[in-house]
Structure formats: C-alpha cells, structure tokens
Amino acid sequence: MEQVTVELGGRSYPICIGKQLIGQADLILPYIRGRQVCIVTNTTIAPLFLEPLQASLSSLDKVDTVVLPDGEAHKNLDTLNSIFDTLLEKQHNRSTTIVALGGGVVGDMAGFAAACYQRGVGFVQVPTTLLAQVDSSVGGKTAVNHPLGKNMIGAFYQPSLVLADTDSLRSLPDRELAAGLAEVIKYGLIADAPFFDWLEQNLEALLARDEAGLTYAIARSCHNKARVVAADEREGGLRAILNLGHTFGHAIETVQGYGNWLHGEAVAVGTIMALDLSARLGWIDPSVGARTRSMFERAGLPVRSPEGMSTVRYLEVMAVDKKNLDGQLRLVLLRALGGATIESGVPRTQVEETLRACGAV
Amino acid sequence: MEQVTVELGGRSYPICIGKQLIGQADLILPYIRGRQVCIVTNTTIAPLFLEPLQASLSSLDKVDTVVLPDGEAHKNLDTLNSIFDTLLEKQHNRSTTIVALGGGVVGDMAGFAAACYQRGVGFVQVPTTLLAQVDSSVGGKTAVNHPLGKNMIGAFYQPSLVLADTDSLRSLPDRELAAGLAEVIKYGLIADAPFFDWLEQNLEALLARDEAGLTYAIARSCHNKARVVAADEREGGLRAILNLGHTFGHAIETVQGYGNWLHGEAVAVGTIMALDLSARLGWIDPSVGARTRSMFERAGLPVRSPEGMSTVRYLEVMAVDKKNLDGQLRLVLLRALGGATIESGVPRTQVEETLRACGAV
Incomplete structure (x- = not known):
C-alpha cells in the first residue's frame, strides 16, 4: 500500500492507495468520527463494493446507505436533498460520518452533503474510478451543478481519509x-x-x-x-x-x-x-x-x-x-x-x- | 455609533450599531470584496431600505437585487436556489459580495448562498430586525430548513461586516x-x-x-x-x-x-x-x-x-x-x-x- 499525505495542519489527511483496501475495518474505523455512518453510493457501484464496505463498518451503531442514480446528470440540488432526507429520516446527528463510495459525482455530492448537514459532519472518501482517485477525491472541492454552470454551488470541505482501492479499477469501463x-x-x-x-x-x-x-x-x-x-x-x-x-x-x-x-x-x-x-x-x-x-x-x-x-x-x-x-x-x-x-x-x-x-x- | 468586534483572527469583523447607517457609502464600501454586489432582501424590507442601500453601493460595477418572499416558510433549498439563479443569470463571479438586507431568514439564506456560491464569495450583513441585530447576523451561522428539521442544512460562514441600523427598528411590528x-x-x-x-x-x-x-x-x-x-x-x-x-x-x-x-x-x-x-x-x-x-x-x-x-x-x-x-x-x-x-x-x-x-x- 502506498500512502500520500495532504498537509493541511490540523486537518491533514492520508490517501491510501493499494489493493483490497475496501473491507479492511482497521483502515477505515480510526477515521470515523462518531458511532453513526451514512454511505452514499450509486446504482452502479453498490452491487460491486457496498457489501464489503458495510461489513468493515458493522461494529458501529448505525450504518445507513443512500443509493443515488448514476451519472453527472443527477449532480444537482434535488439529488443532494435526497441525501438530507435519509440523514434526517434515520436521525443522523452532528457526530455522524458520511462515506462516499463511488466516482467523482458521488464524492462531490456526498462531500457537499457532509459540509452542509448540520453545518458539517465527518467525511471519508472511497473513490472507485481512476478520475476520482487521482483528482476529485483529493483536495476538498465539493459541489453540485446548476443548469447555468458546472460546480457552481459547493464548498471546500476536506475528508479525514481517502481510500483508493485499485481493485475497483478492474471493473471500470x-x-x-x-x-x-x-x-x-x-x-x-x-x-x-x-x-x-x-x-x-x-x-x-x-x-x-x-x-x-x-x-x-x-x-x-x-x-x-x-x-x-x-x-x-x-x-x-x-x-x-x-x-x-x-x-x-x-x-x-x-x-x-x-x-x-x-x-x-x-x-x-x-x-x-x-x-x-x-x-x-x-x-x-x-x-x-x-x-x-x-x-x-x-x-x-x-x-x-x-x-x-x-x-x-x-x-x-x-x-x-x-x-x-x-x-x-x-x-x-x-x-x-x-x-x-x-x-x-x-x-x-x-x-x-x-x-x-x-x-x- | 457603537462598535463591537467579533475576534476571529484574520477573519475578525466589526458590528456597527447606530442610527442612519444604511446609506453611508464610506461605512460599507471598504468591506465589499470586488466590484460586484448582489443584495438579497424580501418583499417587506425592500420598499423601506433597498433604495438607500443601493445608493451607497452605486459606485460599483454591478449591483443586482434578489427580492425573496417574506417569512420562515420560505427558508428552504428552493428559495436558496432562486438566489443562485440570479447570481448566474447576472454572471456574478467569485469576487462578488452578497449583502443581506433583512431579518434572520434573509440573513441565514443570503449567508448560506454566499458560503456555497462558487464555494464562497464575499458577505455583508445588514440586519433590520432586533432579532437579527442581536443574534442571527452575528457569529456566522447560516442555514435553510428541511421539512424534518430547522436549520439542518447550512454552513459556518462569517460576514466581513454587520451593519445594525437602529432606524430599521422604528417600522418593526x-x-x-x-x-x-x-x-x-x-x-x-x-x-x-x-x-x-x-x-x-x-x-x-x-x-x-x-x-x-x-x-x-x-x-x-x-x-x-x-x-x-x-x-x-x-x-x-x-x-x-x-x-x-x-x-x-x-x-x-x-x-x-x-x-x-x-x-x-x-x-x-x-x-x-x-x-x-x-x-x-x-x-x-x-x-x-x-x-x-x-x-x-x-x-x-x-x-x-x-x-x-x-x-x-x-x-x-x-x-x-x-x-x-x-x-x-x-x-x-x-x-x-x-x-x-x-x-x-x-x-x-x-x-x-x-x-x-x-x-x-
């Protein structure tokens, strides 16, 4: 496993890169802030990696999942709101952590949801595309699109961990x-x-x-x-x-x-x-x-x-x-x-x- | 005029309290980041104070206004999005400043819009109710409501100036x-x-x-x-x-x-x-x-x-x-x-x- 650190003082965080990282409880649990987690993923990724990720988090009190429709076309305020719906319906509090499992669209939306839900909760990135692993999951840019412009509504919000599992690239188109x-x-x-x-x-x-x-x-x-x-x-x-x-x-x-x-x-x-x-x-x-x-x-x-x-x-x-x-x-x-x-x-x-x-x- | 400072290191800002402050260009202009401003206000406040505020900003390149419907019932993502619509239609860029003119609802929404638009633009508070002057305009809490909870979606985002004009309290119900x-x-x-x-x-x-x-x-x-x-x-x-x-x-x-x-x-x-x-x-x-x-x-x-x-x-x-x-x-x-x-x-x-x-x- 390779590790790269994003140096941001008290908010520094590691990027772990290697095979079979999804599913390793020891790797992810130290970066979960409280006892609640909400995984945000999409319809394409869920059948492939949701189960091992859930398993690695199963010692927590609450592990909920939001499965978004796949694609940039859904990266908007309405889809974002569906994440808030689940967080509130399942009574997630300010100590919850949102885990993004997917490509850049999932990461951008889950990250923006983490930045805004109750004015900021925990956030972990598990990018599953090459683009997300080398770019969008690193650096804290989160956003949704507006019909008049891409990424026009968002926040700078850093994750506490990026877990880039190269196994996820095997099934990538x-x-x-x-x-x-x-x-x-x-x-x-x-x-x-x-x-x-x-x-x-x-x-x-x-x-x-x-x-x-x-x-x-x-x-x-x-x-x-x-x-x-x-x-x-x-x-x-x-x-x-x-x-x-x-x-x-x-x-x-x-x-x-x-x-x-x-x-x-x-x-x-x-x-x-x-x-x-x-x-x-x-x-x-x-x-x-x-x-x-x-x-x-x-x-x-x-x-x-x-x-x-x-x-x-x-x-x-x-x-x-x-x-x-x-x-x-x-x-x-x-x-x-x-x-x-x-x-x-x-x-x-x-x-x-x-x-x-x-x-x- | 009284002045109180919110001490937050490099993000410290003054709260100015007194009469006839709205309309004083010298007071507000030093806190406008770029050459563009978007005033966010509501249907009740606009007829009372919009004109003097616009006049004090008239030396800038662009002064647009969003007039929201009045009331807490409108403090939601849809109304927030109407602010983004105007900002994008009028081509406001990342150096713009949003000025909130109104009570707590206007301030909370305008502040959250400033926190999110292009991941953060300038922000000035001109609170016109007693509640906003003593509470919601100070301290950087911004948010909108969700049907399942109040202020559940928001950000900590500090203004660069709070202008509390006591004249605005004369017409307050x-x-x-x-x-x-x-x-x-x-x-x-x-x-x-x-x-x-x-x-x-x-x-x-x-x-x-x-x-x-x-x-x-x-x-x-x-x-x-x-x-x-x-x-x-x-x-x-x-x-x-x-x-x-x-x-x-x-x-x-x-x-x-x-x-x-x-x-x-x-x-x-x-x-x-x-x-x-x-x-x-x-x-x-x-x-x-x-x-x-x-x-x-x-x-x-x-x-x-x-x-x-x-x-x-x-x-x-x-x-x-x-x-x-x-x-x-x-x-x-x-x-x-x-x-x-x-x-x-x-x-x-x-x-x-x-x-x-x-x-x-």
Whole structure:
C-alpha cells in the first residue's frame, strides 16, 4: 500500500492507495468520527463494493446507505436533498460520518452533503474510478451543478481519509479509465515533466490495467495534487493550475449537457485547446501538444471539439467560469512542459483561433 | 455609533450599531470584496431600505437585487436556489459580495448562498430586525430548513461586516420587537446577570423603542455573543449555551409549521421550559423563572406551550436536535442566573414534567 499525505495542519489527511483496501475495518474505523455512518453510493457501484464496505463498518451503531442514480446528470440540488432526507429520516446527528463510495459525482455530492448537514459532519472518501482517485477525491472541492454552470454551488470541505482501492479499477469501463488518464497526464503537463515522460512510455501498461503501474500513477498524481492543495487550499491563486483544460472542458460539458461527455473526455479536448493556445502565444513548443494528442489518441480520448459547437457559445459559457475575476477570462496555460501559469487578458482573437483550430465552428 | 468586534483572527469583523447607517457609502464600501454586489432582501424590507442601500453601493460595477418572499416558510433549498439563479443569470463571479438586507431568514439564506456560491464569495450583513441585530447576523451561522428539521442544512460562514441600523427598528411590528427581546433577555440569563437586571428595569423603554436604550441593549447583546463565538466558532462546546430555550423552541416551530410562531416567540416558551427544568433539578431558584416569565409577559411574549402539543411529539422532534450527541438529548440549562451549562442525560421523566407544567399535553 502506498500512502500520500495532504498537509493541511490540523486537518491533514492520508490517501491510501493499494489493493483490497475496501473491507479492511482497521483502515477505515480510526477515521470515523462518531458511532453513526451514512454511505452514499450509486446504482452502479453498490452491487460491486457496498457489501464489503458495510461489513468493515458493522461494529458501529448505525450504518445507513443512500443509493443515488448514476451519472453527472443527477449532480444537482434535488439529488443532494435526497441525501438530507435519509440523514434526517434515520436521525443522523452532528457526530455522524458520511462515506462516499463511488466516482467523482458521488464524492462531490456526498462531500457537499457532509459540509452542509448540520453545518458539517465527518467525511471519508472511497473513490472507485481512476478520475476520482487521482483528482476529485483529493483536495476538498465539493459541489453540485446548476443548469447555468458546472460546480457552481459547493464548498471546500476536506475528508479525514481517502481510500483508493485499485481493485475497483478492474471493473471500470474502458471509457472511464481513459477519462481518468486525461487527468493523470495533466499532472505531468502542469507540474511534473519526468512523470509525463514516464506516462508516455507506460501508457499501454496502464490501459491494460497493470496494477503496479496504476498504483504508481495514482500515488504520483495524488502527490502532485496534494502539494498544490497544501500551498493553496481555497484556490486563492496557484491551485487554479489544476484546472488545465477545464475552462474549455466545462464549456463542452455545459453545452453538451452533463453526462453526455465524461468530465475527463471534455478535459482532454480542453487540454488540447490550452496547449494549442500556449503554443500559439509562443510559450511552448508545438511538440508538447502533439505528444499529448498522441497519448490521448492512444487512450481513445477525444481530441477535437464536439461537432457544431460555435466559438461564440464557448466564449459565452466560459464568461461565467469560476476562475474569472472582474469580467476577465482567466485561463490555465503552459509556459513549459511541467510549468503552468494562470493568465488573464489573452487576446480574444487568439482564443477564437485556437477554438476553430480544434474543431469549433 | 457603537462598535463591537467579533475576534476571529484574520477573519475578525466589526458590528456597527447606530442610527442612519444604511446609506453611508464610506461605512460599507471598504468591506465589499470586488466590484460586484448582489443584495438579497424580501418583499417587506425592500420598499423601506433597498433604495438607500443601493445608493451607497452605486459606485460599483454591478449591483443586482434578489427580492425573496417574506417569512420562515420560505427558508428552504428552493428559495436558496432562486438566489443562485440570479447570481448566474447576472454572471456574478467569485469576487462578488452578497449583502443581506433583512431579518434572520434573509440573513441565514443570503449567508448560506454566499458560503456555497462558487464555494464562497464575499458577505455583508445588514440586519433590520432586533432579532437579527442581536443574534442571527452575528457569529456566522447560516442555514435553510428541511421539512424534518430547522436549520439542518447550512454552513459556518462569517460576514466581513454587520451593519445594525437602529432606524430599521422604528417600522418593526411590535410582535417582532418582542421576539427580539426574548433573545436579548437570553444573554442576561446565560452570561450577564447585571444586564438581566438592567433589562428588567428598562424593558418598557425598549418596548417604547427608546433609541439610546436599544443601541445599548444591542451592543451589549452583541458583545456577549461575540465573546462566546470567539471562544468556540464552530460550536464544539461552549457556543451551544447560546441556544438556551432553542431545543424546546425548535420543536414548537417544527410542529407548528415554520412561520406560524416567530422564532423569538418559540424561544421565549422554550426558555421558560429550560428555567423550569433547571429549577426542577434544584440548580436555580424558581424566582429566576418567575422574573423572566414576568418580563416576557410585559413584552407580550407567549410563555406556555402551543395548545394541544404532546410531550411525545416534543421528545420526538427534540431527538434530532443538532446539539444531541450519539442519541443523548442535550439541553442548555442554567446553574445560576448568568451561568449556563450544557447537559446530557437529564432524566426523561423530569423533562416530561417540565413540558406538562408548561402546557404540553
């Protein structure tokens, strides 16, 4: 088992990565705050991992479960409220702990529920997708979507433990594994050039779900993320670099409807756009974009804008991105392979050129 | 103008109390984070104070307003979402500031919206009721109700400024003034016996809206609250003493339906119950209860349980109170006039006796 610590003073917490972690009572029980637990999961994950997780918690007084419908389309205030319904019907009090068992959508909603229920209860993340293991379960960002924007309603709320069981990746659909790899490759691009090189050489092993390779890639991704989060928990500045490709990507998700494109797929296209723009501004060599594009293609990820989406629509949706300040579009771009920057005031014409070069109309 | 500071390190903030504060641009502008503001108010308050508040903010780039329906019945996730709708439609970004103009319901919802919108934006409180000026606007508790419990969904989120304009109390209905006085008297009971004596002697002046008297009573109430909040911001322990009478009171509000009883009215009855129980346990002299009851009666506040509400129903609703830990009912009681305590394990029979003595069936 690998372990990475997110250093946040009194709120520091471990990320445990390895096989057969779900089901180990000794691993999870020390991080349960009181004697009550509510597991939040979804219809896809429950049949696979709910039973061993429940078993590991069975010494507690109360273990309830909320099974949400699967998918980003359900990541909204109504679904969130169904978690509150169960917590109140089952009389969970302020000493309860919410355990998220699932991918990013489950983790984001369960985490936001934990942040808000009775103004904050215990929270543990058991991410079961690669994307959740390397990104969304780490760092304390929780949220639900609004019809007018992704992750617009949420909180910074850190878990007390992240349990990333690599066994859960065995049953993960290929498409979701690839979507997770888009975020893994992102860490190489923004902060860790040697890791980027390693990924380029080991991509096929990861796609074949080589366990040692996945454990290494997850741990190194989490290490990179933890370092950035520790330096800037609430995204005052640096943390925004984690959003490489996300401003373009969120626009794709918003316009295509949540759930039609996977988050990692939209981020892949967004990353290609960010690299194109960085090269267009003369900051990086076009080969960085070409290498990334080739890796995405090997992983079966999309690398072009969805058909028919216009530059005007992109810019409209990107205008409400959370990273923007006082009306200025802010983008995460690269100054070098392994070195990201947050830029305001990139000329609109160059953004439009990039969008068109990547397939927008 | 009186000023009280809530001491929370880097998040400390002033409470300004006095006349004609709404409308003073110099007072509010230094506490607006960016160049955008969204005022959240309600249909009752908007015609009275919205215009001067808007005028004081008119040098900013964007001043939008959300006018909510008035009343506790609307303090729910749906109304909260209407605030997010406006923020997103009007393209407010992460540097926006939400200004709450109204009573406790407006402040609680606007504050929770500020805590959640894009994971946290600026927040200023302009409370216009006595209850909000002495209690709900101070200390950072924000929330909405759930059909199964009051304030069950919320966050701790501190404002950067509280502006308590005593002019707003001139138009306040008598019933709401009295409801606010119930919380003012509470501070005397839990932490400030000399203030309790002062209130006993000056109650008629306050009911007649004597301005100097009200300014003094608000400032002293805020001073008491600020001291408790500074010592225990997130209600790990001590802060719960601010909830004297609230566990019983919340049960009344829940069963009667939010909005039929004013919060302060329910707290008044709950306080009488807490004092009865404290005396029944032999901790305080019955005269404390008698003096408080007499003050409540002079103010026109209720002092008995709503008709027909059963002890069983009280205990059922109180079982989900946020202060409870691991199934134990926890109550705020008095050990002396001016000295509160938080107690678990009070015998159920004595709680029932108190409930019946105060009119429950």
